[in-house]
Amino acid sequence: MLELETFRLIERISSLLRSEQRRKYAALGLQPVHGQVLDYLAHCNKYSNTHAAVAEYLGLTKGTVSQTIQLLERKNLLEKTVSSQDARVIHLSLTESGERLINELKPLELFKQAEQQVSQLKFIDIGEALQTTLSVLQQANQSKSFGLCRTCSYFTVKENHYLCGLTQQALDRDDTEKICREHNPRNPQKT
Ligand code: SF4
Numbered sequence: 428m429l430e431l432e433t434f435r436l437i438e439r440i441s442s443l444l445r446s447e448q449r450r451k452y453a454a455l456g457l458q459p460v461h462g463q464v465l466d467y468l469a470h471c472n473k474y475s476n477t478h479a480a481v482a483e484y485l486g487l488t489k490g491t492v493s494q495t496i497q498l499l500e501r502k503n504l505l506e507k508t509v510s511s512q513d514a515r516v517i518h519l520s521l522t523e524s525g526e527r528l529i530n531e532l533k534p535l536e537l538f539k540q541a542e543q544q545v546s547q548l549k550f551i552d553i554g555e556a557l558q559t560t561l562s563v564l565q566q567a568n569q570s571k572s573f574g575l576c577r578t579c580s581y582f583t584v585k586e587n588h589y590l591c592g593l594t595q596q597a598l599d600r601d602d603t604e605k606i607c608r609e610h611n612p613r614n615p616q617k618t
Pocket of ligand 1: 574575576577579580581582583590591592593594606607608609610611
C-alpha cells in the first residue's frame with residue numbers, strides 16, 4: 428500500500444513536470460516528441476546520436492523520427508554531420524539555438540521554488556516528503572492539487588464524524604481516501 432502511494436506520488440510529480448514542459452513547447456509551436464528528441468541528443472554520446480538510436484531510445488518509428496528531425500533541422504535546432512569514418516552514417520547534434528532552447532525549457536524554475544520551500548522541512552518518511560514536494564510544485568505551477576481528501580485543509584473531524592469544511596457536508600470514510608478537484612493542500616510549513 429505504501430509502495431503504491433509512493434508510486435502514485437512519483438507519477439504525479441513527473442506528470443506535472445511533463446505538463447509544464449508541454450505547455451512551454453506548445454507556446455513555441457513544438458510537440459513533446461520534439462523536446463524528447465532534443466533532450467536525448469543533448470545527453471547522448473557520439474556513438475548514440477543517430478536516427479536509429481533516437482528511434483530505439485524513445486521507442487518511435489523510423490518515420491516519426493525522420494519527420495521530427497526534418498522539422499527540428501528546419502527550425503535550426505539541430506544539424507546533421509556525415510561521419511568522417513563512414514559516409515553512410517549521419518550524426519545529429521544540437522545547434523546553439525537547440526542547446527539554448529533545451530536549457531530554457533527545463534522546468535527548473537519550478538524545482539527551484541519547490542526546493543527553497545522543502546529544504547528546511549523535516550519528514551518522517553518518503554511519502555510525506557513526496558506529498559509535500561508535489562504540493563509545493565502544484566502551488567508554484569498554479570495547478571489544481573487533486574489531492575487526497577484527508578490531506579485537505581478543509582478536511583475536518585467533528586465529534587467522530589468527517590466533514591468537508593468547504594461544502595459543510597458529511598464525508599464517508601471512503602470519501603476521505605479519494606482524490607478531489609477542490610482539494611486545498613495544507614501549508615507545508617505547518618504539516
Ligand atoms: S474540498 Fe474536497 S478534498 Fe477538501 S475536504 Fe472537501 S471533499 Fe475533501
